[in-house]
Amino acid sequence: MTSDEHWKKIFEAEIQQGEKARQMGNEGMARVCARRAAGALVGEYFNRHDVGPGFDRRPASAYDRLRDLSEMPGASPQVMRAAKLFLRRVTVEHTLDVEADLIAEARWLRQELLGE
Numbered sequence: 001m002t003s004d005e006h007w008k009k010i011f012e013a014e015i016q017q018g019e020k021a022r023q024m025g026n027e028g029m030a031r032v033c034a035r036r037a038a039g040a041l042v043g044e045y046f047n048r049h050d051v052g053p054g055f056d057r058r059p060a061s062a063y064d065r066l067r068d069l070s071e072m073p074g075a076s077p078q079v080m081r082a083a084k085l086f087l088r089r090v091t092v093e094h095t096l097d098v099e100a101d102l103i104a105e106a107r108w109l110r111q112e113l114l115g116e
Helices: 003-023 027-049 062-070 077-087 102-114
Strands: none
Touching: 003 027, 003 102, 027 062, 027 077, 027 102, 062 077, 077 102
């Protein structure tokens, strides 16, 4: 399986799992799945542009990749904002302190970073 096929398979599976979790009322799991999906696509972005730790070069968590993207010189303010949404901590009520749909943000990042 090529790197291109690998990240897409992970991305689609995580988005699908996140949507299922949301339908079942488990928004926390939907956020986790969206973060993992975003981590896979950011890894592919790093590979394609030879920046950051990359998807296959060294093991990195989705959180690490998104943090690296949020701090990357040259990233647009919109990309940095989206990456930082995935890094936000939940409140004691297990919700985000901002209104955000992380599944939609993962899809937006995919289009913005990879044009897909």
